Amino acid sequence: MxxxxxxxxxxxxxxxxxxxxxxxxxxxxxxxxxxxxxxxxxxxxxxxxxxxxxxxxxxxxxxxxxxxxxxxxxxxxxxxxxxxxxxxxxxxxxxxxxxxxxxxxxxxxxxxxxxxxxxxxxxxxxxxxxxxxxxxxxxxxxxxxxxxxxxxxxxxxxxxxxxxxxDRADEVLATAHRIRDTEREQARRIRAGETLRRQTTFDDYLARRAVDPSYTFRQHLRRTGGAIEE
Structure with missing residues (x-):
């Protein structure tokens, strides 16, 4: 275990x-x-x-x-x-x-x-x-x-x-590993000079939220494959 x-x-x-x-x-x-x-x-x-x-x-x-x-x-x-x-x-x-x-x-x-x-x-x-x-x-x-x-x-x-x-542990742990891999790659890219705002196309998020106030950053991350939240 x-x-x-x-x-x-x-x-x-x-x-x-x-x-x-x-x-x-x-x-x-x-x-x-x-x-x-x-x-x-x-x-x-x-x-x-x-x-x-x-x-x-x-x-x-x-x-x-x-x-x-x-x-x-x-x-x-x-x-x-x-x-x-x-x-x-x-x-x-x-x-x-x-x-x-x-x-x-x-x-x-x-x-x-x-x-x-x-x-x-x-x-x-x-x-x-x-x-x-x-x-x-x-x-x-x-x-x-x-x-x-x-x-x-x-x-x-x-x-x-x-x-x-x-009985939920296998799926939870498998997803935890995927989130870990995503976050490690995001951290590597930040250290290499690519800001998190750029990685997550944060300007696009702000523009879409301006049109649709119900659009959340969490939804944006899911669409772009980020793993900052959740």
Whole structure:
């Protein structure tokens, strides 16, 4: 799974989702890798946290190699829900990474372990609560306004994290590769002295918009084969 995302980025995948009408399910802003440069790509292994690590241990029993543990901790900022022992155990279960809607702790140890962990930051205290467990504890996880399950893939890099339905992933990733190639060629031409305005025949766009105010730049890009937006 990481190989198919190796030369892509979350912005490219997001643009491809828009192009195909696939719902944009993006983690709320602010999420990042504990160790800079880490990336994530894999099937979602969902789990909801209620204050005890036991739910993680139970989730690991159903893990498949390469899964990404997606932890729903409600976006809480008053506790860290994962630390070094949970991450080490995830590694032994074949989990490829962890993505947390919440906070982590034991930062130096997590960096040393090397398993990618994405969260909203570090916080020393662990949970002191123990909430009632929901029936969906191991079947779905909330992440911001989104609900994810094993039917979804998760991708993460320096720009953030997003989720894509597994049954739409092939077309989305194929389009993301095409957008990447187009943008690379556009960047090469800019460096060679051909402005983006010239590449996109921007003057033509302005002239046509003057006649037809409903004509959008996005429509123009589709007609001319550009890939700046979407």
């Amino acid at each position: 990481p190989e198919i995302f190796a030369d892509l980025s979350t912005p490219l995948v997001a643009d491809a989702c828009v192009r195909h009408g696939v719902p944009l399910r993006v983690a709320p802003p602010g999420i990042g890798a504990v160790a800079p440069g880490h990336r994530v790509a894999g099937r979602v292994l969902p789990v909801r946290h209620y204050g005890s690590v036991d739910v993680f241990l139970e989730a690991f029993g159903g893990a498949e190699p390469g899964d990404v543990l997606v932890i729903d901790n409600g976006g809480r900022s008053d506790e860290a829900c994962v630390g070094d022992l949970a991450v080490l155990e995830a590694e032994t279960a074949g989990v490829a990474a962890l993505v947390v809607w919440g906070l982590h702790r034991d930062t130096p140890e997590l960096v040393e372990i090397g398993l990618p962990v994405f969260s909203y930051g570090a916080f020393p205290p662990g949970p002191v609560r123990l909430d009632e467990r929901e029936p969906e504890a191991l079947s779905t996880a909330r992440f911001g306004t989104h609900l994810v399950s094993t039917d979804d893939l998760v991708f993460g890099d320096e720009d953030g994290v997003l989720f894509v339905a597994a």
